[in-house]
Amino acid sequence: MLRTDEILSTIQMLHAESLDVRTVTLALNLDDCAAPSMDSLCRKLREKITGRASRLVETCNKVGRKYGIPIVNKRLAITPASHLLAGHGQAAALAVAKTLDEATAACGIDLVGGFSALVHKGITPADACVMRSLPEVLSQTKRVCASINVATTKAGVNMDAIGEMGRIILEIAAATAAQKGFGCAKLVVFANIPEDNPFMAGAYVGEGEPEAAVNIGVSGPNVVVSALRRRLASGKKLTLNELAEEIKLTSFRVTRVGELVGREVADELGIAFGIVDLSLAPTPKVGDSVGEILKTLGIAQIGAPGSTAAVAMLTDAVKKGGAFASSSVGGMSGAFIPVSEDEVLDNAVTKGWLSLEKLEAMTSVCSVGLDMIAIPGNTPAETIAAIIADEATIGVVNNKTTGVRLIPVPGAKVGDRVEYGGLFGGATIMEVRNSGASADFVNHGGRIPAPIQSLRN
Amino acid sequence: MKTQFPNAYVLNVLTGDHPGIIAAITRSVNQRGGNIDACSQTVVEGFFTLIMVISFAKPVEPDSLATEIRGDQATDFQVVARKFVSPVVKPVTAVDRFVLTAFGKDKPGIVRRFSEYLAGKDINILDLFAHREGDDFLLIGQVEIPAARDLALLQADLEQIAAEEAFTVKLQHENIFVATNQLRFER
Numbered sequence: 001m002l003r004t005d006e007i008l009s010t011i012q013m014l015h016a017e018s019l020d021v022r023t024v025t026l027a028l029n030l031d032d033c034a035a036p037s038m039d040s041l042c043r044k045l046r047e048k049i050t051g052r053a054s055r056l057v058e059t060c061n062k063v064g065r066k067y068g069i070p071i072v073n074k075r076l077a078i079t080p081a082s083h084l085l086a087g088h089g090q091a092a093a094l095a096v097a098k099t100l101d102e103a104t105a106a107c108g109i110d111l112v113g114g115f116s117a118l119v120h121k122g123i124t125p126a127d128a129c130v131m132r133s134l135p136e137v138l139s140q141t142k143r144v145c146a147s148i149n150v151a152t153t154k155a156g157v158n159m160d161a162i163g164e165m166g167r168i169i170l171e172i173a174a175a176t177a178a179q180k181g182f183g184c185a186k187l188v189v190f191a192n193i194p195e196d197n198p199f200m201a202g203a204y205v206g207e208g209e210p211e212a213a214v215n216i217g218v219s220g221p222n223v224v225v226s227a228l229r230r231r232l233a234s235g236k237k238l239t240l241n242e243l244a245e246e247i248k249l250t251s252f253r254v255t256r257v258g259e260l261v262g263r264e265v266a267d268e269l270g271i272a273f274g275i276v277d278l279s280l281a282p283t284p285k286v287g288d289s290v291g292e293i294l295k296t297l298g299i300a301q302i303g304a305p306g307s308t309a310a311v312a313m314l315t316d317a318v319k320k321g322g323a324f325a326s327s328s329v330g331g332m333s334g335a336f337i338p339v340s341e342d343e344v345l346d347n348a349v350t351k352g353w354l355s356l357e358k359l360e361a362m363t364s365v366c367s368v369g370l371d372m373i374a375i376p377g378n379t380p381a382e383t384i385a386a387i388i389a390d391e392a393t394i395g396v397v398n399n400k401t402t403g404v405r406l407i408p409v410p411g412a413k414v415g416d417r418v419e420y421g422g423l424f425g426g427a428t429i430m431e432v433r434n435s436g437a438s439a440d441f442v443n444h445g446g447r448i449p450a451p452i453q454s455l456r457n
Numbered sequence: 458m459k460t461q462f463p464n465a466y467v468l469n470v471l472t473g474d475h476p477g478i479i480a481a482i483t484r485s486v487n488q489r490g491g492n493i494d495a496c497s498q499t500v501v502e503g504f505f506t507l508i509m510v511i512s513f514a515k516p517v518e519p520d521s522l523a524t525e526i527r528g529d530q531a532t533d534f535q536v537v538a539r540k541f542v543s544p545v546v547k548p549v550t551a552v553d554r555f556v557l558t559a560f561g562k563d564k565p566g567i568v569r570r571f572s573e574y575l576a577g578k579d580i581n582i583l584d585l586f587a588h589r590e591g592d593d594f595l596l597i598g599q600v601e602i603p604a605a606r607d608l609a610l611l612q613a614d615l616e617q618i619a620a621e622e623a624f625t626v627k628l629q630h631e632n633i634f635v636a637t638n639q640l641r642f643e644r
Contacts, residue, residue, distance in 0.1 A: 001583065001584045001599055002556065002584075002599060002631060002634050002635070002638070003638075004586045004597060006634055006637075006638035006639075007556055007558065007597055007634050008597075009637075009638065010633060010634050010637045010638065011558055011627065013637065014633075015627070062609075065608065065609060065612065066608060066629070066630045067629055067630055067632070067633040068627050068628070068629035068633065069633065253637040253638070256636040256637050256642070257633065257636065257637060259636070259642070260632060260633060260636045260642070260643070
């Protein structure tokens with residue numbers, strides 16, 4: 001028999017501390033939909049998506065009901081759209097994106113990721129087609145999310161691609177100016193993009209992945225906060241290693257929820273179970289915040305000295321607990337610090353405690369990168385590119401994934417507020433210091449060579 | 458169950474909890490040459506209760522066995538003994554284990570309401586825990602649900618009952634509790 005305290009602690013975690021499965025992402029290879037005619041390509045896309053994904057939502061609801069855990073998002077990740085667009089022109093890109101949008105809507109799926117190109121070593125015509133279509137695609141579709149991988153530890157940093165992305169991000173912001181540049185929230189520029197990431201906007205299906213798989217992203221910041229507060233409330237003086245142990249135990253439990261749900265959804269759909277991404281994903285809801293975890297650990301103002309150490313400790317403890325809980329850990333697996341989606345981080349920016357530079361330092365030890373940060377709309381393209389280059393280099397040199405999801409809000413200046421609503425939250429426009437001072441560096445173009453640590457053989 | 462000796466009895470003990478109860482019972486059984494074949498014991502709000510299957514080489518009279526085990530214990534030390542007969546084995550039907558939790562403001566009839574519903578659906582309660590704290594009442598039942606039952610309908614019915622009683626109820630597969638608390642992934 002289960003013990004009463006075991007039952008009660010799980011009930012507490014699920015129902016009082018907002019634990020949910022943030023996303024069940026169906027990873028689907030669409031390469032076999034490629035066709036010389038656009039009509040044929042779009043028809044094959046529609047048929048394959050509706051054929052393979054039509055039961056996803058119903059299955060997630062059934063499994064969620066069985067275990068009493070909400071599955072917040074049901075998503076689709078696909079092989080890079082650049083594979084489909086080889087040999088087609090830019091007009092085809094929008095047609096493919098609209099087909100993806102419509103087919104996923106027909107299945108009740110929230111978002112589809114993988115309108116992507118991997119250009120870390122060079123840009124093919126199909127990659128260029130994806131990149132240049134982004135302003136149109138992200139402004140004219142609702143569910144389509146994009147990612148561009150501009151750097152890897154093995155290949156170095158493609159500054160030509162980064163320069164181009166600086167310009168494209170401004171064009172996306174302009175194309176979605178009426179939504180305060182929201183199109184940029186559906187694009188991540190990556191270094192070392194993970195091939196099995198279930199989280200949006202960066203989900204896609206990489207080389208070596210199966211035809212179809214179920215990948216899971218869990219939530220859980222509020223669960224970690226509550227567990228830490230319970231320990232601290234004992235009144236006993238706790239060391240950081242004792243607090244790290246508590247995070248590790250909590251991460252174990254959170255990961256198990258993801259694995260249980262993922263395995264069952266995969267079984268029901270008759271496809272492979274892929275991975276659980278251990279990342280703690282915050283929401284704008286009060287308490288469900290990575291920033292709140294750092295506050296609970298004793299950083300009164302996020303951005304203060306110690307913030308980087310605290311987020312490093314958190315990320316490490318999450319990985320250790322999660323790795324023991326599941327033998328199928330993947331994706332990004334760390335702590336997300338998306339500013340607009342995390343109420344405490346957003347507040348720290350508003351109060352002036354948290355700067356872009358400090359966020360950059362924090363991303364060098366946790367997962368993802370500069371995420372959901374609103375900056376002035378007049379930030380030069382070269383400066384946006386240089387921010388991407390800095391962040392990509394952190395990933396390249398440290399053998400980790402980093403990403404940039406910046407929103408240059410048209411017409412907005414430092415200190416203004418923008419609200420995106422829902423899971424995207426709201427943000428105060430952040431200062432970009434030394435704006436315009438990196439143009440010559442970026443305009444050299446070419447590639448920053450792969451670091452010496454790429455030579456491992 | 459095959460007991461150590463052919464003459465098996467089931468004992469039920471109820472008393473105020475204190476150290477030495479099990480020692481006293483087992484001493485008495487042992488002195489009569491008996492064997493303990495199975496046992497389960499719990500304490501609820503300071504009251505000790507135990508159910509035990511014991512066996513002897515020669516038959517004994519259940520009432521005298523109970524009297525002997527009670528011995529010179531305090532008057533609240535209640536012992537019932539009866540002959541053990543293996544339960545009739547029911548035809549095996551596929552079942553799945555779930556955990557029902559219900560909590561809300563306490564009032565008479567809550568356990569009856571939920572347990573009558575479960576009984577009506579042929580759902581067996583394997584383990585039941587209930588606790589009153591202040592004005593609040595918590596009920597946890599570990600139950601076996603016939604596989605043929607529609608879970609969504611059961612959950613909807615239970616939620617309807619809970620709404621009528623101003624309670625919150627959850628019916629969840631046990632593996633969510635196993636996975637989050639134990640090293641193994643599922644039972």
